[in-house]
Amino acid sequence: MARIVYDGPDGVERLEEIAEEDLWYHADTGYWVVKLEQDEAGMNVLRRIPDANVYYVEQRRTDDELADTWAPEFE
Numbered sequence: 001m002a003r004i005v006y007d008g009p010d011g012v013e014r015l016e017e018i019a020e021e022d023l024w025y026h027a028d029t030g031y032w033v034v035k036l037e038q039d040e041a042g043m044n045v046l047r048r049i050p051d052a053n054v055y056y057v058e059q060r061r062t063d064d065e066l067a068d069t070w071a072p073e074f075e
Helices: 063-067
Strands: 002-007 013-018 023-026 031-038 044-050 054-058
Touching: 002 031, 013 031
Parallel strands: none
Antiparallel strands: 002 013, 002 054, 023 031, 031 044
């Protein structure tokens, strides 16, 4: 499970626990994206959370996945 803590539009802090594959960061837009569900038509319902509203994100990664996470200059 992944976890994201952020301020909602009403200013209230929210905690979402979701499957690892349903949470990702879109670097081009600066938004975290959470897949909430699929509707009756099979379309994914997504929530986009501005990076500035996010306090932290917890995700599990294998050692191999971690190696691909960091830029070479930080190793």
